[in-house]
Amino acid sequence: MxxxxxxxxxxxxxxxxxxxxxxxxxxxxxxxxxxxxxxxxxxxxxxxxxxxxxxxxxxxxxxxxxxxxxxxxxxxxxEATRIPPTGRDLLIALDLSGSMQISDMTLNDQPADRLSAAKEVLAQFIQARRGDRIGIIVFGSKAYLQAPLSYDLNTINQLVQESQIGFAGEQTAIGDAIGLGIKRLQDKAAEQKVLILMTDGANTAGRVSPLQAADIAAREGVTIHTIGIGAEQMTVQGFFGPKVINPSSDLDEPLLTNIAALTNGQFFRARSTHELRQVYEVLEQLEPTPSDDILQRxxxxxxxxxxxxxxxxxxxxxxxxxxxxxxxxxxx
Structure with missing residues (x-):
C-alpha cells in the first residue's frame, strides 16, 4: 500500500x-x-x-x-506482520529434592507425587505466558539452571517435563536457588523481573541464606512469589493399621512468607493439585501477560x-x- x-x-x-x-x-x-x-x-x-x-x-x-x-x-x-510484545523475564525455581516424590497429590483422580502435579500445572502456565521470556531453575542440594530465559515456550516446557527427582540432590537449597535466579536476572533489560519459587520443605543445604538472598533480590528489583506445595493430611498404612500424618511438617511457611514479603511478592499454599492450579491462576492476574500482538508494517x-x-x-x-x-x- x-x-x-x-x-x-x-x-x-x-x-x-x-x-x-x-x-x-x-x-x-x-x-x-x-x-x-x-x-x-x-x-x-x-x-x-x-x-x-x-x-x-x-x-x-x-x-x-x-x-x-x-x-x-x-x-x-x-504486509502487516504480528510481533509478540515484550513482557517479563520470569524464572521458575522448581524443587527436585527427595521429598517431592511423596504421593499426596492427585492427577485425573489418581494419586500422584508432588513433582508430577507440579509439572502438569506448570505446563499450562508456561504455555499461557506468550510474550514473556521463561527460564527454569531446578534445585535440591544445589541449584542449577535447567533452561535459560527464552521465548521458546515449547522447549522450556519440554525441559520441565524431563526434570526428575534427585537431579540436583536430595536436600533443599532455597537460598542458592534464589541467588542463581538473581544472577540470571540482574543484567536483563526487562522492567519486570519475576522469580516463582516452588518447594515442599525448608532450607537444609546451600551456601546462601534464603533471607539474605531475598534482601539482595529486593535491591535488584526482582519480585519473588513463593509456593509451598504438599498436603497437610495423608493416610498411610502403619504397623497397627492406617494412620493420618502431616506430610508437610518440614515445610517452612514463615520463611517462604518472609521471602515473598521482602520482595513485594506473595506466598501461596497449595495443599492439592486443584489449589496449585488456583495459585497459578492468581499469578496470571498478579503478573499478567502482555496485551495483544503488535502489528508492524x-x-x-x-x-x-x-x-x-x-x-x-x-x-x-x-x-x-x-x-x-x-x-x-x-x-x-
Whole structure:
C-alpha cells in the first residue's frame, strides 16, 4: 500500500500551468524565467519540429510530476506482520529434592507425587505466558539452571517435563536457588523481573541464606512469589493399621512468607493439585501477560528514487531542447 507523508505537496502539481497562464507577454523576445527554452518549444511547431517539441515537453511534465511526488515523501507499506510484545523475564525455581516424590497429590483422580502435579500445572502456565521470556531453575542440594530465559515456550516446557527427582540432590537449597535466579536476572533489560519459587520443605543445604538472598533480590528489583506445595493430611498404612500424618511438617511457611514479603511478592499454599492450579491462576492476574500482538508494517521510502528520476528526466529534456534548437538552426 502506498502512503504519502506530505500529501499537501501535490498541490504544487498545477504550478507550471499557473505560471504559463499568468506569464507576462514577451517583450523584445525575452525568454520566460521558468524555462529558458520555453519559447523554443512554443515556436517549434511552426518550424516543422512538432514531434521533438512534444517529446521535450512530455519529459518536462514527467520530471515535474516525479519531483512533486518525491516532495510528498511516498512510502510503500508492506504486509502487516504480528510481533509478540515484550513482557517479563520470569524464572521458575522448581524443587527436585527427595521429598517431592511423596504421593499426596492427585492427577485425573489418581494419586500422584508432588513433582508430577507440579509439572502438569506448570505446563499450562508456561504455555499461557506468550510474550514473556521463561527460564527454569531446578534445585535440591544445589541449584542449577535447567533452561535459560527464552521465548521458546515449547522447549522450556519440554525441559520441565524431563526434570526428575534427585537431579540436583536430595536436600533443599532455597537460598542458592534464589541467588542463581538473581544472577540470571540482574543484567536483563526487562522492567519486570519475576522469580516463582516452588518447594515442599525448608532450607537444609546451600551456601546462601534464603533471607539474605531475598534482601539482595529486593535491591535488584526482582519480585519473588513463593509456593509451598504438599498436603497437610495423608493416610498411610502403619504397623497397627492406617494412620493420618502431616506430610508437610518440614515445610517452612514463615520463611517462604518472609521471602515473598521482602520482595513485594506473595506466598501461596497449595495443599492439592486443584489449589496449585488456583495459585497459578492468581499469578496470571498478579503478573499478567502482555496485551495483544503488535502489528508492524515494513516501510520502504521511495522519494529518493523519484528524485533521481526527476533529475534524469530534466536532463533528458535539456538534451532534447538543445537538439531541437540545433535542428531549427541547421539550414534546410
Amino acid at each position: 502506498l502512503d504519502l507523508q506530505w500529501p499537501w505537496a501535490l498541490l504544487l502539481l498545477p504550478l507550471p500551468l499557473l505560471a504559463w497562464w499568468f506569464k507576462k507577454p514577451h517583450q523584445n523576445n525575452a525568454t520566460p524565467v521558468y524555462w529558458r527554452h520555453s519559447t523554443l518549444l512554443e515556436n517549434a511547431g511552426h518550424n516543422g519540429s512538432t514531434t521533438q517539441s512534444k517529446f521535450a515537453l512530455l519529459l518536462l511534465c514527467l520530471a515535474w510530476l516525479c519531483l512533486v511526488t518525491a516532495i510528498s515523501r511516498p512510502t510503500w507499506l508492506g 515494513p516501510k520502504t521510502t521511495l522519494f529518493h528514487w523519484l528524485g533521481l528520476a526527476a533529475a534524469a528526466l530534466f536532463g533528458l529534456a535539456l538534451i532534447a531542447t538543445r537538439r531541437l534548437r540545433f535542428n531549427l538552426r541547421r539550414p534546410s
